[in-house]
Amino acid sequence: MKEISGGVCAPKGFMAGGIRCGIKASSQKKDLALIYSEKSCNAAAMFTTNKVKAGCIQVSQKNVKDGKLRAIIANSGNANACTGQAGLDAALRMAQLSADALGISAEDTAVASTGVIGVPLPIDVIEKNIGALKASLRGDETGHSDALEAIMTTDTRKKEIAVEIEIDGKSVRIGAMAKGSGMIHPNMATMLAFITTDAAIAPSSLDSCLRQSVKRSFNRLTVDGDTSTNDMIVIMANGEAGNQSITTNSESFQIFRSALEFVCVRLTRMMARDGEGATKLVTVTVNGAQSEDTAESLAKSVASSSLVKAACFGADANWGRVLCAMGYAGAEFDPEKTAVVFKSRAGEIEVCKDGQTVQFSEEKAKLILSEEEIEICINIRDGEGFASVWGCDLTYDYVKINGDYRS
Amino acid sequence: MKEISGGVCAPKGFMAGGIRCGIKASSQKKDLALIYSEKSCNAAAMFTTNKVKAGCIQVSQKNVKDGKLRAIIANSGNANACTGQAGLDAALRMAQLSADALGISAEDTAVASTGVIGVPLPIDVIEKNIGALKASLRGDETGHSDALEAIMTTDTRKKEIAVEIEIDGKSVRIGAMAKGSGMIHPNMATMLAFITTDAAIAPSSLDSCLRQSVKRSFNRLTVDGDTSTNDMIVIMANGEAGNQSITTNSESFQIFRSALEFVCVRLTRMMARDGEGATKLVTVTVNGAQSEDTAESLAKSVASSSLVKAACFGADANWGRVLCAMGYAGAEFDPEKTAVVFKSRAGEIEVCKDGQTVQFSEEKAKLILSEEEIEICINIRDGEGFASVWGCDLTYDYVKINGDYRS
Numbered sequence: 001m002k003e004i005s006g007g008v009c010a011p012k013g014f015m016a017g018g019i020r021c022g023i024k025a026s027s028q029k030k031d032l033a034l035i036y037s038e039k040s041c042n043a044a045a046m047f048t049t050n051k052v053k054a055g056c057i058q059v060s061q062k063n064v065k066d067g068k069l070r071a072i073i074a075n076s077g078n079a080n081a082c083t084g085q086a087g088l089d090a091a092l093r094m095a096q097l098s099a100d101a102l103g104i105s106a107e108d109t110a111v112a113s114t115g116v117i118g119v120p121l122p123i124d125v126i127e128k129n130i131g132a133l134k135a136s137l138r139g140d141e142t143g144h145s146d147a148l149e150a151i152m153t154t155d156t157r158k159k160e161i162a163v164e165i166e167i168d169g170k171s172v173r174i175g176a177m178a179k180g181s182g183m184i185h186p187n188m189a190t191m192l193a194f195i196t197t198d199a200a201i202a203p204s205s206l207d208s209c210l211r212q213s214v215k216r217s218f219n220r221l222t223v224d225g226d227t228s229t230n231d232m233i234v235i236m237a238n239g240e241a242g243n244q245s246i247t248t249n250s251e252s253f254q255i256f257r258s259a260l261e262f263v264c265v266r267l268t269r270m271m272a273r274d275g276e277g278a279t280k281l282v283t284v285t286v287n288g289a290q291s292e293d294t295a296e297s298l299a300k301s302v303a304s305s306s307l308v309k310a311a312c313f314g315a316d317a318n319w320g321r322v323l324c325a326m327g328y329a330g331a332e333f334d335p336e337k338t339a340v341v342f343k344s345r346a347g348e349i350e351v352c353k354d355g356q357t358v359q360f361s362e363e364k365a366k367l368i369l370s371e372e373e374i375e376i377c378i379n380i381r382d383g384e385g386f387a388s389v390w391g392c393d394l395t396y397d398y399v400k401i402n403g404d405y406r407s
Numbered sequence: 408m409k410e411i412s413g414g415v416c417a418p419k420g421f422m423a424g425g426i427r428c429g430i431k432a433s434s435q436k437k438d439l440a441l442i443y444s445e446k447s448c449n450a451a452a453m454f455t456t457n458k459v460k461a462g463c464i465q466v467s468q469k470n471v472k473d474g475k476l477r478a479i480i481a482n483s484g485n486a487n488a489c490t491g492q493a494g495l496d497a498a499l500r501m502a503q504l505s506a507d508a509l510g511i512s513a514e515d516t517a518v519a520s521t522g523v524i525g526v527p528l529p530i531d532v533i534e535k536n537i538g539a540l541k542a543s544l545r546g547d548e549t550g551h552s553d554a555l556e557a558i559m560t561t562d563t564r565k566k567e568i569a570v571e572i573e574i575d576g577k578s579v580r581i582g583a584m585a586k587g588s589g590m591i592h593p594n595m596a597t598m599l600a601f602i603t604t605d606a607a608i609a610p611s612s613l614d615s616c617l618r619q620s621v622k623r624s625f626n627r628l629t630v631d632g633d634t635s636t637n638d639m640i641v642i643m644a645n646g647e648a649g650n651q652s653i654t655t656n657s658e659s660f661q662i663f664r665s666a667l668e669f670v671c672v673r674l675t676r677m678m679a680r681d682g683e684g685a686t687k688l689v690t691v692t693v694n695g696a697q698s699e700d701t702a703e704s705l706a707k708s709v710a711s712s713s714l715v716k717a718a719c720f721g722a723d724a725n726w727g728r729v730l731c732a733m734g735y736a737g738a739e740f741d742p743e744k745t746a747v748v749f750k751s752r753a754g755e756i757e758v759c760k761d762g763q764t765v766q767f768s769e770e771k772a773k774l775i776l777s778e779e780e781i782e783i784c785i786n787i788r789d790g791e792g793f794a795s796v797w798g799c800d801l802t803y804d805y806v807k808i809n810g811d812y813r814s
Contacts, residue, residue: 052734052742052762082730082742084763117727118764229731306713307809314810320524323489324636327459335459335489355459356491357525396803402714403721 001165001259007144010162010175011198012240013038016143017136018150021129023115023122024077032126033150034133035072035194036102041236043069044207045110046214048231054081055091056111060232063095063107067203069236070105072194073098073133074112074151076179079190080121081113081229090123097127101134112192112232114153114179144177151179151192154401159270165259167252172199172241174259178267180274190228191218193267199256200239201246208248209257210235217264220296220389221272222304235260272390273373277397281390282312283375289385294331299389301329302376309394312374317342317365319351322376333380340378344371408572408666414551417569417582418605419647420445423550424543425557428536430522430529431484437557439533441540442479442601443509448643450476451614452517453621455638461488462498463518467639470502470514474610476643477512479601480505480540481519481558483586486597487528488520488636497530504534508541519599519639521560521586551584558586558599561808566677572666574659579606579648581666585674587681597635598625600674606663607646608653615655616664617642624671627703627796628679629711642667679797680780684804688797689719690782696792701738706796708736709783716801719781724749724772726758729783740787747785751778 008016018033045064047057063069073094080087091111099106113121136146148158162175180191201209214233239245246252273281284303289295302308305325311318319340326333340352346368351360368374415423425440452471454464470476480501487494498518506513520528543553555565569582587598608616621640646652653659680688691710696702709715712732718725726747733740747759753775758767775781 050731050734051736051740052730079727082727082759082762082764084743084761117725117731118759120764229727229734306805310806310809313806316810318524320486320489320636323459324457324524327457327636329458333458336491352489352525354491355489357489357527394806394809396806398713399717399720399801399803399806402717402801403723 001163001262004162004164004173006162006175007148007160008035008175008177008194008196009139009144011173011196013198013238014175014196015137015139016147017133017138018146019129019132019136022125023075030146030150031075031077032129032133033074033147034098034137035147035196036137037070037236037238039238039240041069041238042067042201042203042206043234043236044203044210045232045234046210048228050229052081052229054079054113054230055083055088056080056113057230057232058088059091059095060110060112063110068108069110069234070108071098071102072110072112072234074192075126076114076151076153078115078119078121079113079117079230082118083120086120090121093123094126097130101130110234114151114190114192114230117229148177153179154276155179155274157270157274159267159274161263161266163259163263165255167199167243167246167255170241170243172243173197174263176263176267178271180271191231191271193218193233195235195263197235197237198240199237199246200241200243201237201256205246205248205253206235206237209253209260212257213261213264216261217268220300220387221268222300222389222391268390272392275392276401277395278392279395280312280393281373282392283388283390285375285386285388286378286380287386288379288381288383290332290383291385292387295385295387296389297331298326298329298333298378299387301325303389303391306394309391312369313393313395315366315369317351317362317369322378323352323355333382337381338378340376342368343375343377344368344373346371408570408669411569411571411580413569413582414555414567415442415582415584415601415603416546416551418580418603420605420645421582421603422544422546423554424540424545425553426536426539426543429532430482437553438482438484439536439540440481440554440557441505441544442554442603443544444477444643444645446645446647448476448645449474449608449610449613450641450643451610451617452639452641453617455635457636459489459636461486461520461637462490462495463487463520464637464639465495466498466502467517467519470517475515476517476641477515478505478509479517479519479641481599482533483521483558483560485522485526485528486520486524486637489525490527493527497528500530501533504537508537517641521558521597521599521637524636551582555584560586561683562586562681564677564681566674566681568670568673570666570670572662574606574650574653574662577648577650579650580604581670583670583674585678587678598638598678600625600640602642602670604642604644605647606644606653607648607650608644608663612653612655612660613642613644616660616667619664620668620671623668624675627707627794628675629707629796629798675797679799682799683808684802685799686802687719687800688780689799690795690797692782692793692795693785693787694793695786695788695790697739697790698792699794702792702794703796704738705733705736705740705785706794708732710796710798713801716798719776720800720802722773722776724758724769724776729785730759730762740789744788745785747783749775750782750784751775751780753778
């Protein structure tokens with residue numbers, strides 16, 4: 001597997017584009033994106049588990065049900081959530097408008113929205129600009145970059161990646177983009193991820209592949225504990241690579257799945273690093289658990305703790321908060337068998353052994369925790385299960401960004 | 408029922424005191440407290456649910472098991488948690504030292520600690536100062552005030568209250584003090600509350616009274632989602648009021664229980680208002696739920712949301728975040744029947760009806776949300792259940808306080 005450039009346009013037969021249509025009324029930023037496959041695609045998708053679902057979620061859920069999609073239209077600046085029947089109508093209209101412009105069926109179109117909740121979506125400005133949106137489609141560098149810009153909200157960095165693998169002697173590509181920096185928590189919150197691939201793969205295999213990859217990536221991401229109304233991850237596979245169609249649990253399935261997991265984990269890490277106000281990517285890894293699920297529960301509890309996150313911001317080796325957060329995770333472990341090590345590019349240091357403090361250099365710990373990417377490694381000596389969860393520190397800027405987001 | 412002064416010393420037969428013994432090495436603040444009843448008491452207590460329990464929790468759990476206590480010794484500046492066998496030994500020693508000084512049994516002594524985790528408790532400075540601690544006992548204004556000061560950590564306000572009620576024509580008093588400002592979450596986190604009463608009440612009735620009151624007060628408090636290793640709430644009843652002993656579910660039980668609940672709710676509100684870095688007390692009330700439990704789950708999810716808390720700090724009427732937080736609470740409600748009203752001394756304003764936005768004055772909303780005590784009132788029109796949960800806003804100072812707590 002090698003990393004390549006091109007994002008969602010890297011796989012054969014995909015185009016993307018993005019424009020400013022005026023949904024973000026007060027800024028000059030792009031706010032409307034389109035991703036399009038020249039041929040019909042098999043598709044799979046996952047959606048928010050929030051009981052409050054935006055109109056676009058309902059529309060996309062319905063449209064992906066037959067395992068087929070050909071386009072994704074997405075806007076930023078307005079979540080079109082808590083907007084009732086008018087909101088649902090607007091989401092349906094978005095699908096229809098882009099389908100008409102592309103000459104495809106509205107049922108082959110996914111719709112995504114992100115931004116402020118409870119404000120009617122100005123569907124008229126989308127309608128007025130749908131021609132310009134189609135005209136912005138490119139299969140080159142500008143295409144995926146424009147589309148990506150157009151789905152960003154409080155994101156400060158572009159999040160995209162593409163990889164190439166070999167299946168049946170054919171070169172197969174996967175490209176992806178994502179947005180998301182606040183309101184992110186396990187089970188995906190205002191997180192949009194769009195993935196394209198030219199692999200030939202059956203819808204059911206694609207679906208199983210996506211679920212397995214998301215379990216070990218996006219669902220192990222936590223920024224602030226809030227789960228949004230609009231999360232969506234969509235993958236479209238157009239088969240243009242010419243490989244023999246991938247079937248579940250075959251050897252090529254494993255190759256494709258591990259490449260997709262790599263792509264998802266990379267996007268997850270990018271989102272954690274770009275968490276609202278974050279100055280650090282914090283990886284929490286639990287080893288030695290009875291099961292992967294136990295390891296995941298403990299790691300999530302630590303990565304979600306406001307006190308641990310604030311300590312990471314302050315580069316304070318406050319390992320007591322780590323044990324405390326494990327203690328209320330509701331998962332099995334023996335505090336008296338627990339060890340905690342802080343790691344980063346600057347080195348590593350053991351701060352807790354058998355559940356108690358060990359003598360360590362506060363100075364060295366501070367140095368390690370002052371890096372931009374830090375890892376909290378926990379070993380509970382109870383089995384073979386392990387899991388990593390990604391999060392970030394809690395900073396002044398998180399409060400600033402969210403204290404008055406709407407204005 | 409009337410409010411009176413005197414805190415834990417208001418009920419007959421109780422004394423309290425507090426001194427500086429040097430556990431808080433770098434400050435001149437008091438750090439060791441004692442509460443003492445001249446006569447034997449019936450007692451009940453509740454403890455942290457964290458799997459990681461400080462030594463004092465284990466000692467106090469054992470000592471209260473027979474429903475009898477006569478003294479509480481508590482220190483601040485060191486949680487004596489994650490300190491292994493030495494920590495447990497230190498907690499046992501604290502009980503023994505105070506019991507010896509008071510001439511009572513160590514088994515009638517509760518022990519509490521709060522402060523930094525994972526640092527050995529300097530039991531020698533407690534031993535050296537145990538005589539001075541006993542000598543500080545007073546039944547007057549200085550007694551309860553000194554004891555209260557000695558259990559404070561990042562608290563910025565004193566939290567105490569006393570009330571007087573009449574039972575069987577006798578005047579019965581309840582006095583209480585509490586500490587807690589960070590690491591607070593439903594099910595009590597670094598929260599200590601000590602309650603005294605001169606009521607005559609059987610241990611089992613006292614226990615049931617305490618559990619019912621805590622359910623509707625301390626367990627509905629959330630500051631930052633962390634549950635500590637050291638939470639403890641203890642009530643001692645010495646019977647000095649001379650009332651007929653209160654039995655469960657009698658009329659006098661109801662009078663006593665509602666007074667105790669009042670005391671607990673008042674302390675809860677004081678703690679929420681004094682949440683680390685908080686500028687506002689935020690009450691979230693859900694009405695119209697199928698059950699009290701459903702109302703509580705929904706209200707807790709809203710009060711715990713970092714995004715809602717940050718919006719409260721910014722006085723931003725971002726009701727979409729309220730609905731979003733309800734949506735991931737895992738409790739039953741219909742978003743399309745939901746109404747949200749913001750209230751404070753400055754007035755009230757409906758911002759959401761039938762799950763959608765209503766036209767409202769942003770200016771008026773800002774004014775209402777700029778008050779020091781605000782309420783988010785939610786009605787889900789699905790039944791008669793209701794519950795209030797108390798929390799606070801998320802501010803720059805929370806991050807500052809917790810970014811480098813240990814230094």
